[in-house]
Amino acid sequence: MVVQVKSNSNQYSKTMDGNQQKVEANVLLLGAENVGKSALTVRFLTRRFIGEYGDIESIYSHIDKIDGREISFNIWDSLYPQSCETTESISEKQLQWADGVILVYSICDRSSFEVVRQQVQLIRQMGKLSASVPIIIVANKRDLQHQRVVSSEEGRLFALSADCSFFEISAAETYHGVLLVFHELLELIKETRAIKKGVAGIKGIVRSVSAVFGKKRE
Numbered sequence: 001m002v003v004q005v006k007s008n009s010n011q012y013s014k015t016m017d018g019n020q021q022k023v024e025a026n027v028l029l030l031g032a033e034n035v036g037k038s039a040l041t042v043r044f045l046t047r048r049f050i051g052e053y054g055d056i057e058s059i060y061s062h063i064d065k066i067d068g069r070e071i072s073f074n075i076w077d078s079l080y081p082q083s084c085e086t087t088e089s090i091s092e093k094q095l096q097w098a099d100g101v102i103l104v105y106s107i108c109d110r111s112s113f114e115v116v117r118q119q120v121q122l123i124r125q126m127g128k129l130s131a132s133v134p135i136i137i138v139a140n141k142r143d144l145q146h147q148r149v150v151s152s153e154e155g156r157l158f159a160l161s162a163d164c165s166f167f168e169i170s171a172a173e174t175y176h177g178v179l180l181v182f183h184e185l186l187e188l189i190k191e192t193r194a195i196k197k198g199v200a201g202i203k204g205i206v207r208s209v210s211a212v213f214g215k216k217r218e
């Protein structure tokens with residue numbers, strides 16, 4: 001059940017003094033069930049890990065301050081549909097809404113890694129006609145090393161080949177890794193907007209060059 005959907009994804013609005021601009025970013029969390037999408041969201045919103053989250057699909061709003069600037073994150077914590085193929089697991093509506101996507105898998109669950117592979121392909125196919133949305137792949141449950149079935153290298157290489165950023169984290173253990181994921185996605189969203197406007201900054205150019213020459217991005 002979606003409890004709140006903001007349809008105006010738009011991006012910049014003037015603050016009171018008219019000088020600084022407030023940045024708004026719509027973040028879509030995808031991935032198989034039980035990989036920690038809600039854990040990641042709740043960690044980011046509250047800094048806490050509460051263990052059990054229930055099966056609720058929600059959009060949360062959260063204001064963060066980064067480098068003195070207010071950032072308004074809208075986070076769509078999706079539910080992976082049990083009764084359909086992966087090819088039907090992302091809707092047009094979700095992609096149109098999203099400024100950036102976080103795809104989560106569990107390092108202990110190979111099938112969840114396969115879901116991420118398929119969802120990357122699907123997003124790229126669905127976005128063919130529009131500019132592509134930035135994607136971060138998150139390998140979660142890093143604390144469960146003894147149950148690991150997907151190596152860091154495998155995740156990283158796949159992300160590199162799919163032109164996505166990659167993080168391996170534990171939503172259970174630390175807030176910091178989760179924070180880095182959202183901040184990196186915000187940077188990518190800002191770059192994508194700048195490119196759309198034709199004003200990619202030096203950082204964006206460096207990233208593009210790095211991507212062409214195959215430098216790792218984290």
Ligand SMILES: Nc1nc2c(ncn2[C@@H]2O[C@H](COP(=O)(O)OP(=O)(O)OP(=O)(O)O)[C@@H](O)[C@H]2O)c(=O)[nH]1
Pocket residue numbers: 032033034035036037038039040050051052053054055056078079080140141142143144169170171172173
């Ligand atoms: N050990 C460990 N457990 C985690 C971690 N992140 C989430 N979990 C656990 O994994 C289970 C699933 O977490 P959720 O956040 O509900 O996963 P989800 O992807 O939102 O699941 P759905 O609601 O089914 O889509 C819960 O029991 C969490 O406590 C982690 O980093 N480490």
